[in-house]
Structures are given as structure tokens and as C-alpha cells.
Amino acid sequence: MNSATPTYKNHRFPIEIVARAIWLYFRFNVSLREVEEMMPERGVVVSYETIRRWCRSHGSMITARLHRKSPSSSDVWHLDEVVVRIGGRKCWLWRAVDQDGYVLDEIVQVRRNAKAAKRLVCVVSAPLILDLHLNF
Numbered sequence: 001m002n003s004a005t006p007t008y009k010n011h012r013f014p015i016e017i018v019a020r021a022i023w024l025y026f027r028f029n030v031s032l033r034e035v036e037e038m039m040p041e042r043g044v045v046v047s048y049e050t051i052r053r054w055c056r057s058h059g060s061m062i063t064a065r066l067h068r069k070s071p072s073s074s075d076v077w078h079l080d081e082v083v084v085r086i087g088g089r090k091c092w093l094w095r096a097v098d099q100d101g102y103v104l105d106e107i108v109q110v111r112r113n114a115k116a117a118k119r120l121v122c123v124v125s126a127p128l129i130l131d132l133h134l135n136f
Contacts, residue, residue: 017044021051022062075099081114 032048
């Protein structure tokens, strides 16, 4: 079976509205009624039952696009360091983020240990860029 572009024939709403409602439902794991409550903020009044039908007919195509792509060696990965306060204690939050903004891994340390944090991205042989943000 070939993967064709979704057909939105005979829909009352434009393609962008249908796709946005489906995307909200699958991306943020909210209920159909919550999506129904979000849509009037965009000027669209639609029932949760209509959103459910859209999700049944077009949801598989949207979720296929939402799944994370597999990492490749040509990807650029960032090691992001942020100083945060957790329970009044200063901690270091290290996150490995790829070029598309997906958080691949993260650790929180009480002591700053850059060597341990760099092990987050040593699995993939990709260019590494260090982003250091010191927030207190």
C-alpha cells in the first residue's frame, strides 16, 4: 500500500483546521473535549465527535509524521547546560538536544561534572556543540 497524501474531500473545515485539531490531540495527549475547548480560541467551533472522526480517518498519517526520526551520523547534537534551583539547591541540568529540538537525554547533577554529561552524546559519532546558559 502506498502512502498518499491525506484527502480532505467533503470536509466543512479547511485542511489546516483539520490537521491542527488532529495534531493537538496526538501531540499533547489531551482529550477530545480539551481539543474541542482549544479550537474556539482559533475561531473554530467544532464538536469533540467531529474531532474523533477526523482522528480515526486521518490520525495514522499525522502520527507517522510525529514519530521521531532515527538519528544519523550527519545530525548536529547540542549539549545544553543550564543552572537551575531545585528545592533551593543549585543544580546543573544537562540535556542532549538534536538539531530538530528533540531532547534525547538529560541528567541533573548537584555538582558540575562535564565529563559525565558529555557521555550523554558519546554514543553517536556526530558533531557536538556546547550551549552554556547560566541561570540562577
